[in-house]
Each structure stands twice: as C-alpha cells, then as structure tokens.
Amino acid sequence: MTIAEPAVDLTAAGLDVPRPEYPRPDRDRSADWLSLNGRWSFEGDERTPDEIVVPFAWETEASGVQRTWLEHAVYRRTIVAPAGWAGRRIVLCFGAVHHHATVSIDGVEVGRHSGGHSSFEFDVTGLLAPGGSAELQVEVDAPADKRALPHGKQRSIPRDDYDGVAFTPTSGIWQSVWLEARGRSYVADISVRGDSLTGFDLEGAIAGDPADGLHVVAEVAGSRIELPVSGGRFRGRIELTAPRLWSPDDPHLYAIALTLGDGERADRLTVTGGLRRMETRGEALYLNGERFYLRGVLDQGYWPRTGFTAPDADALVRDIELARELGFNLVRKHLKFEEPLWLDYADRTGMLVWAEPPCPSRFSTEAAEAFEAQLPGLVSRDGNHPSIIVWGLYNEEWGLDWDIPGSPERAAAAVHAYETMRALDDTRPIVENSGWAHVRTDLVDWHYYDENPANWARNLAELAAGERETFEVKLGPDFIVDKSFYGSPDFPRTGVPILNSEFGAGFTSLERAWHVRWQTQEIRRHDRFAGYVYTELTDVEHEMAGLLDADRRSKDLGGLNPADSFGSTVLVVDVVPAHAGADIPVPVEPLTVSVHVSHLGVTDVEGVVHAAWGAAGSTLSGRAGAAASAPVSAAPYRLSDAAVLTVPAPDGSARLHLWLTVDGRTMARTFVDAAPIEQPNRRGARRP
DSSP states (O other), X not given: OOOOOOSSOTTTTTOOOSSOSOSOTTEEXXXXXXXXXXXXXXXXXXXXXXXXXXXXXXXXXXXXXXXXXXXXXXXXXXXXXXXXXXXXXXXXXXXXXXSEEEEEETTEEXXXXXXXXXXXXXXXXXXXXXXXXXXEEEEEEOOSOOTTSOOTTBXXXXXXXXXXXXXXXXXXXXXXXXXXEEOSEEEEEEEEEOTTSSEXXXXXXXXXXXXXXXXXXXXXXXXXXXXXXXXXXXXXXXXXXXXXXXXXXXXOOEEEEEEESSGGGOEEEEEEEOOOOXXXXXXXXXXXXXXXXXXXXXXXXXXXXXXXXXSSHHHHHHHHHHHHHTTOSEEEETTBOOOHHHHHHHHHHTOEEEEXXXXXXXXXXXXXXXXXXXXXXXXXXXXXXXXXXXXEEEETTTTTTTOXXXXXXXXXXXXXXXXXXXXXXXXXXXXXXXXXXXXXXXXXXXXOOOSOHHHHHHHHHHHHHTSOOEEEEEEETTEEEEEESBSSTTSOSSSSOEEEEEBXXXXXXXXXXXXXXXXXXXXXXXXXXXXXXXXXXXXXXXXXXXXXXXXXXXXXXXXOOHHHHHSSEEEEXXXXXXXXXXXXXXXXXXXXXXXXXXXXXSSOEEEEEEEEEEETTOOOSSOOOSXXXXXEEEOTTSOOOOEEEEEOOOSSSEEEXXXXXXXXXEEEXXXXXXXXXXXXXXXXXXXX
C-alpha cells in the first residue's frame, strides 16, 4: 500500500506522529496537507493527565489517558500552516470525534459538530495565516448516557440496553485531524456513480469564493468534460470510450481529476470511482449483470490498545487481507463508519463491503432523528466507493425497542430511515433493520444463533422452503423470543432475496470451528438463500467469537481451514453431526456417505469426490483416495446431486477426509470425525 506523508516531516522535527498517512486517498489532495496527529494538551478532570495522543480515544491505552466515563474534555495545540499556502484557502478536517465538538482558533469559534462517526471540516482561511501560528481548541462532550445517541456497541450508562454485547466506549477525537490547502473556490463535495457501467455521473458542491460562471474540468482515462457551476453546484456525465468494469476479480479503479480555476490558486482534486452495478432480481443478487452470492464476515473494527482506531495503516488494511484469506468476499463493517483509508483499500483489492452506521439503543423521536441525521454524511463521505454494495441501517431493532411488529410508530421509523437512505442513494440495496422484522427492505436478512445442529438443519430447511418464517432469538440470559423474517403481514413472502447476516455458535475455538463446518454447509445446501455473514472476524474484549483473536492471531480450529467452508466451491455432506470431535460414531461396518457440491462460479464444474480415512485431527495432504465417486456435475447456484461413496470401517477414532478434484486440482474439501459419541456439555454461547 502506498500512503502519502505530510507536507512537513514532523518526525524529523522531533514530533511523534501516529497515523501519519494521508487519510483520504479516495479524495486526494495529498500534495498540500499537514497532519495534526500527535500530542495535544488535554484538560479533563483532576484524574486525567495534561496530554493526550491524537487520534486515539481517551479510553484507550494508546491515548495516554485511558479514562472511561469522562464526559467532557478540552484539546489544545499550536498549529502553523505552511507559508507556501498563502493566497489559498485552508481547511481544517476531522475524521471523527465522539460526540459533540466545538472547535475554536485563537478563541474564535469556527464551528460545531454532533455525530460520533461522521467526518466534518471547517474553512479556517480567515483565522489561520500561512506562516503564522495559532491555538486550535477542540471542546468535546461525550455523554455517558448514550441511549438517544447513535453509538453502536459502545457501553452506556445506565446499562439497560444491550450491555451484554457492548464494549468500552470511544470518546473524543478518534480519527485523524489535518489541514489542507485548497483553491480559492474548491470542490467541497463530490458524488461519483458508475452504475451505468459506461461512464460516471458526477455531482458536487462548491465552497469558498463564489464560482458561478466557472467550470469544473473533469478528466479520466483520456475523456474530458467541462461542468458549469451554477448556484454553487455542478453536475454532468463523463462517458468512457473503453469502459472497464470494477469487480472483486478485477477491481479496476478510475482516477478522476477535477480542476476548478486556473494557475496556482486553482483547486485540484483527484477522486476514485469504479464502474459496477449491484442489484436484486427476484430473490437473487446480481453484480454487473452476473449472479452473485454474498460470503461475508462480521468485522467490528476494534484493536486491544487502540480501541476503535487502528494502531497504524498496515494494521487497518490487514484485516481485509485476513478476511480474504479466510475465504470471504465481503466484510460487514458492523455499526461503524470505518476510515476512508480502509474503504479505499477494499476498492483497490476487490473486497466487498456491507456498510452500516451506529444505532441508538432506545427509541424516542430524538433518537430516530439523530440516527437519520448521520445518513447524509455517510453517503457523502463513502458513497463513491464501489466496494460498498449494501447499506445497512438499524440493527436488530436497536433504537426501536425490539418492537417493530407491535408498534406502528417504530415500524414507521424503520420505513422512514429506508426512504431517507433511498433518497440519498438509489444505487445499492438497503436493509432497514438487519436481523428480522422487516417492513421495507431490499434484502430479507436474518440473524440466527443455534447450538443444536439438528435444529439448525431442520429450521434452515423450513425457512428456505417457506414453511416457517420465525426462529428463536436469545435477547437475554433467560429471555428467548421468536422473531420473524417479517415485521408486517403485508411484506411480500417471495420475490425479495433472503440471506443470513449473522450466525455462529460454540464456546471454545474448537466448538466454533465445528459449527463453522456444519452450519455453513447447511446454508449452502439451500439454493434459495443469497448469502451469509459469519460472526465474526476477530475477538473483541469479552466477546470471544472471532476466527482470530483480538491480536489477529490464529486459533486452534481442530484442523479446519475456514476457507474450505467459506469458499466459492464447498462440499455438503448428508450428515447431522452429534457434537464437536464426534460427528458420527466409529463405524464397525463399511460407511456410505452422500456428498453434494455447492458451486458459485460462472460455469459448471465436473469432477470426482474422493474419500479416505486419516488419523483423528489430521489434515488432508496429498492423500491417496480409498474411494472415489462417479463423476459429479455442479451447476452454478444449484446444489449438485449426491455423490455416493463407500469406505471401509476404520480401526478406531478417525477423520474421514472428503475432497473434490476437477482436472486434477482440488477445488473443495471437508471432513467428518468418527469417535465414540458422548453426551455433549451444552453451554449457552454469548451472542455477538
């Protein structure tokens, strides 16, 4: 990854600058910028130190403060704009501050912002003279009672919402702060949409000096267009002569150069965009006109020492590579506006994203308005990223008091949020309330956690067949309710894609790996489902549900390679397993197994399924097959007919390896453990 460093080498000047990279590679003005990260003076209360390291929340160890439940603080530092910026406009930019920020320069208030995740900026040209110094002050209020504030899974006081799955709060400045030099008139906002697949629709706003009568010049891939400015806005379309689509297999990004004005005072901005279309057709998803299956993982974006802020740029984007290595093609970034740098890397490497804002936790008119107030900023900041293919809104009726079906007012709030988002962006599917109780949505998604493999298999089959639409949800230690796909009797029961967007079970890492193997195959057994999202990528604090631990280290998964369960081609075995470590009893006679192929490619595959016993806990490595099936053909998005294999009984506990070869290459694999069956020790798993 290439990152742009500050215009001034602050490290050489003796200053320690965390997160020194340019924060907005997707809207590149890195030729003239200055990082303001580093040590600031800090005024909290008698228990806090007098310095803090920006951009880490004051609850974190990395901030140097590590203080929870501080509700008010003041940041200060001296800033100097480079003398070479004379004659240009200077803009002060904030990635994110939780939750209310009042910003002043030399005692003069320049602006206020509310919203703990949205980015914001202030034009400070008249208050910061190039070459001169000034004092920057940021006063922050971070209420402990967050129930009416969009806060996601940050813990709140009083703890009467979803405290069991909440984490250490994130308060104060938690994303980068920086200065930029821009033109006297400059592009303050820009929408780039490439869903036509032949060019880009551009629309934006101009700030600074009046610019009516001027033109924004847009250039990309040899094409050029002049967009007239009127009423402080511009819009137009630029066609491409040989359009190249963006997809996970070919994540081609276009760099669109925008220029407003002439000479040294002109505004120059480069934005990125991709030509791609995400749509629903009946109950299926389509990407660029081709059938698409969503294989996602939930990612909450926390790090042990630094909280919501990644410790460095490499750690931030490494999570995308880890998800890819585990077999996923999508990341559901849970209840968090992740940094634009992360989204830019997803764009450049072809990882798809389900993006969603944080929710409040209890319903009120104030909470619903605060939730919707953050949506324009989310779309404005992140809407250009082709990697984002789904907008999520509310999660599990959080902020709606878990009562959409029983409350017309709460149902109306979910519908209003959907309509608000649709008016902001009509190029992506929108989920109004992820998990259940849908009233207006483009995807019927559901969150289902179940420790019993027989129940899981039976319930999924009935859900897929339309024979049932409810499932058990554990809302508390002793509070289990039935939730439905639908929050309204009027919602259509067919014709909308149905997919899982949270699942997983097990107390230990070995149990969780066992559930990965069997639960995922049952989702893949049913062609009606359009995808899934596994919970989750990494552990977070007390939530130990990750495929990786909180430090991104591997766990003992009992020989499972998660990519074998989450990949585009997988094996589905006709077995209802008993418990972890003992899927079936040790057979005393030859064992016959039926195996299907679920394949998500663009063409049919034909191959042979092999089976061979190995030692208990072994891995498949160049093993000669003791049995092989007749050729089996798998069409895309259609579970194949069963391949039937018979193998001799093993001498004792053993692992039956199963793998599919196509033209001599292994395309899919799984295994079945044979061991004495004992009564499992069932534990209640914590629901992420």
